Amino acid sequence: MAEIILKDVTKIYPNGFKALEDFSLKITDKEFLVLVGPSGCGKTTILRIIAGLEEASAGDVIIGDRRVNDVLPKDRNISMVFQNYALYPHMNVYENMAFSLKLRKIGKKEIQEKILNIAGILEIEDILYKKPATLSGGQKQRAALGRAIIREPDIFLFDEPLSNIDAKLRTQMRIELINLHKRLGTTFIYVTHDQTEAMTMGERIAVMKDGIIQQMDTPENIYKNPVNIFTAGFIGSPQMNFIKDSDKNIIMGVRPEKLKISSVEPEESSLSLDQCYVEAVELIGSEKLIYFDCNGLKLISKVPEDIQTIKGNSYKLYCLKKDIHYFDGEKGEKLYYEKI
Amino acid sequence: MKKYSMMKYILPSIFGVAFLNLVPFIIAQKYVFFSSGGSFTDIFSNMGFIISIKNTAVFMSVFIPLAVIIGFVTAFLTEYLKLSFWVQAAVILPITVPASSVSGFFREIAASSALENINGLFIVGFIFLWSCIGYTYIIFLISLKNRDKSIEEAAYLDGSGTLRTIFSIMLPLHSEALVLAVIVSTYNSLKIFRMTYAIFGEYPDYRMFMIQNFLHLKLKELSLDTLMAGADILLAFIFILLFFILRSGRKHKIKMSL
Numbered sequence A: 001m002a003e004i005i006l007k008d009v010t011k012i013y014p015n016g017f018k019a020l021e022d023f024s025l026k027i028t029d030k031e032f033l034v035l036v037g038p039s040g041c042g043k044t045t046i047l048r049i050i051a052g053l054e055e056a057s058a059g060d061v062i063i064g065d066r067r068v069n070d071v072l073p074k075d076r077n078i079s080m081v082f083q084n085y086a087l088y089p090h091m092n093v094y095e096n097m098a099f100s101l102k103l104r105k106i107g108k109k110e111i112q113e114k115i116l117n118i119a120g121i122l123e124i125e126d127i128l129y130k131k132p133a134t135l136s137g138g139q140k141q142r143a144a145l146g147r148a149i150i151r152e153p154d155i156f157l158f159d160e161p162l163s164n165i166d167a168k169l170r171t172q173m174r175i176e177l178i179n180l181h182k183r184l185g186t187t188f189i190y191v192t193h194d195q196t197e198a199m200t201m202g203e204r205i206a207v208m209k210d211g212i213i214q215q216m217d218t219p220e221n222i223y224k225n226p227v228n229i230f231t232a233g234f235i236g237s238p239q240m241n242f243i244k245d246s247d248k249n250i251i252m253g254v255r256p257e258k259l260k261i262s263s264v265e266p267e268e269s270s271l272s273l274d275q276c277y278v279e280a281v282e283l284i285g286s287e288k289l290i291y292f293d294c295n296g297l298k299l300i301s302k303v304p305e306d307i308q309t310i311k312g313n314s315y316k317l318y319c320l321k322k323d324i325h326y327f328d329g330e331k332g333e334k335l336y337y338e339k340i
Numbered sequence B: 001m002k003k004y005s006m007m008k009y010i011l012p013s014i015f016g017v018a019f020l021n022l023v024p025f026i027i028a029q030k031y032v033f034f035s036s037g038g039s040f041t042d043i044f045s046n047m048g049f050i051i052s053i054k055n056t057a058v059f060m061s062v063f064i065p066l067a068v069i070i071g072f073v074t075a076f077l078t079e080y081l082k083l084s085f086w087v088q089a090a091v092i093l094p095i096t097v098p099a100s101s102v103s104g105f106f107r108e109i110a111a112s113s114a115l116e117n118i119n120g121l122f123i124v125g126f127i128f129l130w131s132c133i134g135y136t137y138i139i140f141l142i143s144l145k146n147r148d149k150s151i152e153e154a155a156y157l158d159g160s161g162t163l164r165t166i167f168s169i170m171l172p173l174h175s176e177a178l179v180l181a182v183i184v185s186t187y188n189s190l191k192i193f194r195m196t197y198a199i200f201g202e203y204p205d206y207r208m209f210m211i212q213n214f215l216h217l218k219l220k221e222l223s224l225d226t227l228m229a230g231a232d233i234l235l236a237f238i239f240i241l242l243f244f245i246l247r248s249g250r251k252h253k254i255k256m257s258l
C-alpha cells in the first residue's frame, strides 16, 4: 500500500520563504500523478518533502498508513530520479545500481541477476561498466532509472527527468515510462513544467501555481473544463485564446481548434469577430496554426491543413457559444452559465 | 599567447627559487658526496638523528591525519549543522597568528605542572593542530560548498546512513580536497619548527626533538656534511610522501574518469 497523503503541509525555507501553505494532496496507490506548474511553484519542494529530504514546517505527511514526518529518507522506501540524475560519479553504472542492494546485504550473485534483468528491460547492458561522465544524456537517464527501479520501492518520484534530453528521445522515454508504470504497478509522482508531457503521461494531473493546486483531474477533464484562467492558459498548446468583455467584466476563453474561419454564419448561436487579419501561418503536420490580429487582439486558430488563407487578408472568425469558457474578469475563476 | 603571458609572471619566481634555493642546495651537495667520510653511513649512527627522524615520522603519521580529519569534520559540521560564526572564526583565526606572538602563551601552558608528564610530542602536536586546522577546514569547506548535494541525497534515499555516505560517496568525491589538505598539512608540519623553536628554544625535550631541530643544530655547529646528508634524507622522504599522495589522488580521479 503506497497511498500518499499530504495534509495541510506548510514549508517555510530557512530564509523565511514560504514555498507551500496548507498544502493538501491525496495520491492513490499505484497512481501515475503528474505535478505540473511554472518554474518556482513548489513542485520540487513537494517531492522532497515526500522523500524526506526536506522537512515539512507544519502538517502531516502520510505514506500508507503511517505518518512519516519523522522517518528518515532511507527508511521510507522511496526512489527518486533527479533532474540532473545524481549518479555516483566514481562508480560505474553497475556499481551505481548495486549500491542500494549492497547496503541491504543482498548476495553478489542475486545482485548480478537483478542488475542484468533490469539492464535488459532498460537496454543498458552495453553501458554497465561505464562511468557516468562518459555517458550521453539519454544513457545517464536510463542508468538513473535503473538505479531507481532496482530497489523495488513503494513510490517513484521523478523530478523533470526528461528535461535534459533531446525531443525525439524524450517522446520515446515518455512512452517507456508509462509502460514501466504499468509493469511495476507502483505509485509514480512525476514533476514537469511541460504541459504536453503532463497531458500525455498522467492518469491525473495536478496543476500548480505559487504553491497551490489550481486543479487536479484527468488530462481530458482539465483540458475541457479548466476551473480558472490560469489552468485554462497553462494546459493546452497552443494556448487558449482570451477575449475580454469589459462591459460584463468577464473574460471569454476559446481553444484554438474551436475558433473557425467562415464566410457563412453557423446556425447555432455563436460569437463572431470581424476584420481578423492573418499575420502568420505555421504548418504543423496535418494541421495549421493561423495567427490573427483582430484590432489589436491576437488570436490563434488551429485548422485542418487544407484550409487556405492569404497572409494580410482579413477573415471573419466565429466560435460556437457552447465552446466558450467564461471566466471572472478579476479573480479569473470559471463562471458557469447561470451566473453569466 | 596566453601561456606566454602567464610565463612572464611565473618566470621571475622560478628564477628566484632556483638561485636562492635550488642552486645553493645543489652546490652544497659537495659536502655529502665529495667530503672525506661517508656522510650517509655516519648519520645513521648518530643518536640525535635517529631520535629526530623517529619523532618526525611519529609526529607526521599521527598529526597530519588528525589535522585532515578534524578539518573535514568541522567543515562537514559547518555545512550540516550550520556552526555559528564564532566557532568558524575560532578554527580559522589561528592561521593568521604569527608564531612569535603566541609563543609566550604556549610556553606558559607547556611549563605548567599539569603538563609535566605529557609527552612533549603531543604538546607540539596540539600547537600544530591549533595552527593548521584552519587550512584543512577551509579546503574542505570550499570543496563541500561546491558539491552537488543531490548525489548524497540519492545515497540517503538508497538506504545509506550518514557514516556510510561520508565514506562511500562524499570522501571519494572530495578526493582532490583530501590530497590538497594532506599536502598543506605536510607543509605545515615541516614549518612547525618555527613555533617549537620560539617556545622551547634550541634544546627541547628529546621527545619533541625533530628533524628540523637536528638540522638546525648541525647548521649551528657548521657540520655541513651531516647537515646536508640529513637534508637529503628529509627531501627524499618528502618526495616519496608527495608521490604517494598525488598518485592515490590521481587514481581516484581516473576512477571517476573525469
Ligand SMILES: Nc1ncnc2c1ncn2[C@@H]1O[C@H](COP(=O)(O)OP(=O)(O)OP(=O)(O)O)[C@@H](O)[C@H]1O
Binding pocket: A013, A014, A015, A017, A019, A037, A038, A039, A040, A041, A042, A043, A044, A045, A046, A193
Ligand atoms: N533551499 C531553499 N531556500 C529558500 N527558498 C527555496 C529553497 N528551495 C526552493 N526555494 C524557493 O521555493 C520555491 C519553490 O521551489 P521549487 O524548487 O519547489 O520550485 P519548482 O516548482 O520545482 O521549480 P522548477 O520548475 O524551477 O524546478 C521557489 O520560489 C524557490 O525559490
Ligand SMILES: [Mg+2]
Binding pocket: A043, A044, A045, A159
Ligand atoms: Mg524543481
